[in-house]
Amino acid sequence: MAEETLGLRERKKRQTAMRIWRTALDLFLERGYDKVSVAEIAAAAEVSKMTVFNYFGTKEDVLLRPMEDHVGDPADAVRHRAPGESAVAAVRRQFLAKIDERDPSIGLSGDPRLLQLRQLISDTPALARRVMIFQMRSTELLTDALAEETGDRLMAGIAAHQLTAARDAVILENHRRLIAGDSVDAMADDCAALAGRAFDLVEKGLQGYPGTA
Numbered sequence: 001m002a003e004e005t006l007g008l009r010e011r012k013k014r015q016t017a018m019r020i021w022r023t024a025l026d027l028f029l030e031r032g033y034d035k036v037s038v039a040e041i042a043a044a045a046e047v048s049k050m051t052v053f054n055y056f057g058t059k060e061d062v063l064l065r066p067m068e069d070h071v072g073d074p075a076d077a078v079r080h081r082a083p084g085e086s087a088v089a090a091v092r093r094q095f096l097a098k099i100d101e102r103d104p105s106i107g108l109s110g111d112p113r114l115l116q117l118r119q120l121i122s123d124t125p126a127l128a129r130r131v132m133i134f135q136m137r138s139t140e141l142l143t144d145a146l147a148e149e150t151g152d153r154l155m156a157g158i159a160a161h162q163l164t165a166a167r168d169a170v171i172l173e174n175h176r177r178l179i180a181g182d183s184v185d186a187m188a189d190d191c192a193a194l195a196g197r198a199f200d201l202v203e204k205g206l207q208g209y210p211g212t213a
Contacts, residue, residue: 020062088202092199107175174191
């Protein structure tokens, strides 16, 4: 939903959540994840400790919520695809749109703090495990969407694993190139071509699965 269409209360809630997230990220990057408490995040963000918990639930959530918000993206693409469109085509179309938008959720952001965040996740076992859970949940949600439509959970799971693996591989390559110093704009065309090849490969294996919507 566009920011200008939100009510004042909702805008303030989003602004508060973003302030808490940015404050937490700064503290984590400066001192390390394990050396920062929720109370310290709250004090630096000028909110109460209870407010932090009300918005995010846990310390891990404070940092990873923006990532978690995109866990259901592949499933959403499949559920809302056009009649006759395959699951692969729907996920591909959504991914290409994110490339056009330079969406940080697929690794297309030139913000150096987000690169530091990726390194922090890699260096912190608790965060790395949580991200792995996100990836597993994304596959599970996509499996659910396909199984509801086809009635065959085994094939749905196979298809979901192939689709999320292709998607995650392209995102990982984006992160690798950003860390290597490539610019987002320079990467975008290459990313679209790589995604096209990745999803073409999956499409050949799934042969239009699951048929017409």
